Amino acid sequence: MSALTELYQEIERCQDCELAKHRNRVVPGEGPEETNLLFIGEAPGWHEDQQGRPFVGPAGQFLDKLLASIGLKRDQVYIGNVIKCRPPGNRDPLPGEIQTCSKWLNRQIELIRPKMIVTLGRYSMARYFPNQSISKVHGKARKQDNVVYYAMYHPAAALHQASLRKVIEADMLKIPQILAQAEKLTDTEAEPQQLSLF
Numbered sequence: 416m417s418a419l420t421e422l423y424q425e426i427e428r429c430q431d432c433e434l435a436k437h438r439n440r441v442v443p444g445e446g447p448e449e450t451n452l453l454f455i456g457e458a459p460g461w462h463e464d465q466q467g468r469p470f471v472g473p474a475g476q477f478l479d480k481l482l483a484s485i486g487l488k489r490d491q492v493y494i495g496n497v498i499k500c501r502p503p504g505n506r507d508p509l510p511g512e513i514q515t516c517s518k519w520l521n522r523q524i525e526l527i528r529p530k531m532i533v534t535l536g537r538y539s540m541a542r543y544f545p546n547q548s549i550s551k552v553h554g555k556a557r558k559q560d561n562v563v564y565y566a567m568y569h570p571a572a573a574l575h576q577a578s579l580r581k582v583i584e585a586d587m588l589k590i591p592q593i594l595a596q597a598e599k600l601t602d603t604e605a606e607p608q609q610l611s612l613f
């Protein structure tokens with residue numbers, strides 16, 4: 416059994432916050448352990464809670480199209496969420512839930528060791544672009560410890576606000592070039608720790 420599969424089993428047993436009482440299925444995340452590109456969404460919605468898989472509802476269908484626009488299929492990238500269980504009524508995750516759940520995403524990232532992490536929406540952006548606003552940082556990348564972090568609006572934003580669709584599509588189209596740069600970063604290179612935007 417792979418380390419990632421073992422981790423999923425642990426996540427599925429998690430009872431560390433109130434969300435465990437309301438969930439139908441845990442949604443640990445999915446994708447290959449060997450990939451350089453990892454996407455982080457917010458939290459499972461109704462469809463994800465039914466299926467135990469991330470981004471399988473309308474936002475996920477748009478994400479699949481966005482991936483196709485850069486020649487990728489979803490099984491070539493890793494897709495996870497900040498929160499592994501659906502908040503009741505699709506409410507926003509609470510700070511305590513994000514804090515409690517962060518250990519799982521941290522362990523996923525440690526196992527996968529992606530070269531580029533794309534944040535989808537405000538909650539995953541906040542992990543790597545603290546105190547920033549998504550309207551300012553979307554479409555920008557920063558590099559830290561040989562990983563490139565890239566912020567995008569959440570795909571669901573385009574479903575609620577049609578004007579964001581083109582913004583999200585344009586931000587997605589920048590990924591291949593940034594990923595190619597990220598893949599050239601080596602572990603041995605001495606990297607400055609400060610924020611640096613491409």
Ligand code: URA
Nearest residue numbers: 456457458459469470
């Ligand atoms: N929205 C998210 O942020 N994650 C999902 O898995 C589905 C919708």
